[in-house]
Amino acid sequence: MGPQHPSTHGVLRLKVSVDNELVLKIEPVVGYLHRGMEKLWESLTYAQVVPMTDRLDYIAAVSNNLAFVLAVEKLMGLEIPKRAQYIRVILAEIQRLASHLAWLGFMANDIGAISVLLFGFEDREDFLDILEIYAGGRLTVHGLRIGGVPYDLDEALIALIRKSLDDLPKKIKDIETLLTKNRIWRHRTEGIGLISAAEAIEYGLTGPALRASGVAWDIRKDIPYSSYQDFDFEVPVLRGGDVYDRYLVRLEEIRQSTRIIRQALDKLPAGEIMAKVPRVLKIPAGEVFHSIEAPKGELGFYVRSNGTDKPERVKMKSPSFINLQSLPLMCRGNLFSDIVGILGSLDIVLGEIDK
Amino acid sequence: MTNTGFVFDVLIPVGKIVAVILYPMLMTIVMIWLERRVVALMQKRLGPNRVGFQGILQPFADAFKLFLKEDIMQDQADPLLFKVAPVLVMFSSLLAFCFVPLGEPIRIGTYQLTLWIAQSPVGLLLVLGLSSISVFGVIFGGWASNSKYPLMGALRSVVQILSYEIPIGLTVLSVVFFARSIDLVEIVNHQSQAKIWFGFMLPVSFVVFWISAIAETNRAPFDLPEAESELVAGYHTEYSGMKFAFFYIAEYAHMVLVSSLVVIMFFGGWLAPFPNVPAFAFLKVIPGFVWYLVKIMFFLYLYVWIRATLPRYRFDELIRLAWKWLIPLALLNFLVVALIRYIL
Amino acid sequence: MPDVEIDRPDLEKVREALVERFGAAILETSYAHKELSFRVRKEDLLAILGLLKTDQGFNALNDMIGLDHPAPLGEGRKRFSVLYQLYRFPGFQRVRVVVDLDEGEAVDSIVPLYRAAEWAEREIFDMFGIPFAGHQDLRRIYMPDEFVGHPLRKDFPLEGNEACLLKI
């Protein structure tokens, strides 16, 4: 399958051995989108790396920004104003909504529900519009800067965000009617792509895929960053470890994200939105690893500085890369048609895998 | 007098033959437009509305594009089978239309113009048999392409059609029991006498037939042979240009054929609603073939509606559905119908 | 070995356990930005990771990071480093284990301990040319198989080498 195939979410190639319809062996081949990002970052200044991170997980650009920016700030020991932290949370959660809704569409399309693709994308459009109004970009947002956020949220935008959040539950409900209870959808997803909690940890799985296997692990909750400790939200955990549970976990996360955004909007403190950052950023030598809970899983950046304005090494820990590794395990004993469903349920983005 | 003889003996049959070829084509064109528009509307989109009024000329634009496209054949394909396959698929669908009546006979003076080419006493069997031939085209196409996705699509198609022929046969039998004929025209006439359409008399038969018919025509949610997220385009992945268009037209022609069958067998063909009920006699003002077309369009619409709503079945579930649900249900239904018929 | 001030007791415990068990194998311990990091002898890597996994409960491998140091780091340091970022759940702690390597020097593969390392080791092999002894399937992962050179080495030109040109 692939690298050109209607359902491979980018340019992924899967070497599949099948016995009629039964999958015997499956081997993902990646690298078709490799752009040498990590090499490129070594020649850019820290500020210039931030827009480059948009291009990794292009479905959730702000999450990438956030992870890198937080890592650099941790290295600098920079304290970010509270308002900026809240705005970051709002943006990151809007990005999570956009990412999950896009995923919902892709996933439904993989299983053959062509309409839900459009519904998911339509709902996502609302949130992309918000990002566009905020920072001028829809996918490659470049919405954060080292030291804070570039723009403030004004009343009109806050009202728009609230309106989009209010519209969302109804739209999700329609999608649920079309999928969650539908027998074909359940047939196609329940008990498919099983992975147990122990295996999931062994394979380093993170994000919704891990939570669907019964491990309550959400960095927002367990190692809070950017003021996530201020908000009250739940981490959905299900025990099934199959495609259906991953779908349910993501749907629940959409609801929890709306809760977080609402709280952040309510509690939005006044104050600065940028910390004092010198124009030419020279970061003290050192190394740091910081990770956040991106829509697809744990997204980490290892940043090593040698005291100049350019990083010596930036390594990205991309959730899709790790999650894709467990695809062969999940596909064992399943049928050919299930591969696309399982692949879809992992929510991979090749821009992130291939860097 | 010789002049009219010529008209009746030569021109009308030729005209009918042309009509039988044109009718599925025309329906295909309408169907392509309908499908794209309806699915779009159901997805909160507008769909094609640029070419002609409301995009009605869009199918012609599509066809024109396909004509202009390069006709590619793989190096490793089997040339003969590769070329035969689309023709076979097309041919079998069109041939079946010969036996499908398009409306009640029209009386012109003393001459009775029948809206069918052949009225065969075994019309139903012929139609079902001919439409099943198209599976050979699918197999040939999938095999001759010498490529993995078409092959899998072809394999799936065979098993699918084999499985779903059985419930179709069983439900058809229950209709035949009541109509006491497998002549399509007779079936309609019988419904006219029975004052009720068989669809309301035999709801289970109808539902089972309809589900199986969707599977027969490889439409969503049973479009496994051409599941685009798994098999790219299934058995016609390697086809392009006119050969692809043949497959495409054949698929829609097949849908029209199946819809016609459903209408004839379960919904009274060209009969107006409530046949032979005096209170509703005024409905007969509208000519039969209009009723007929309206009914066919409804079922074609249903095809599209279902496609816009449901996810795709998986292969093993498809077979399970056929063998564990539809066939037992059809058998049970058949028994009950037979019993009722015996008692009556 | 310089003593390190750690302000978190759980991580301090990890350090004590490691130092007690391996002593001289731990070449250096550092604690910066609330991250605990050990530099260990290459030969003892598997044993140390095994201890961390079984006794200390660091059950998941977070990431593996390859480094190519442009300038020598000082006495006893080598050109390359491989960093192992480990995780413990529940408890949600991270530690980092570092091994230093010379050009062409192999390090033991940790796939038997952490399955997640399979692709990560392939990536480091691809990008730095560090061989992993015992890895079942050590091939390039991103670059084409016939590619020459290892892109993330500091001496690899940013514009690419002639192997980057497409051979059509």
Next chain:
Amino acid sequence: MNKVSRFLKTFFLVDILRGLAVTMRFYFGRKITIQYPEEVQPSPERFKGILRLYKDENGKPLCIACKACRRACGTNCFDIEGVRDPGTRTMRPVKYDWKLDRCTFCGLCVEACPTTPKSIRFSEEFRMATADKSRLHFHLEDMYLKGKDLQKFFQGGSKT
């Protein structure tokens, strides 16, 4: 009881009929398509279209050729040269090359611009299709184009 109702629900295809109802509702519902060439979605204020240089109200270039944008750029889009105006003490650009095909629309150049109002800003122009690759390389005079003139430039018409 529960089992019976579940069986009945399955048997009578309740889930599928519900789904059909939802699509039917959308069928008659509001459509979201925007018919592009006739209707154009208004761009938000911060929309990142093509970069454009601006002049002040007297038609004097705002740009002072300080090359801050060039330094800020992560993709080397700019090639700028300036001369000092003999009359005034300010610099003005004589060469301002911008490569659209390299630009990632990150906005670092706009942020770096020291003049007030900023001399380089994003315009609302998002139509940048062209058949001629050389049209992706803007020079000083092209940087002031907008609207129809810009489209003419892309189409390869008169290079004003």
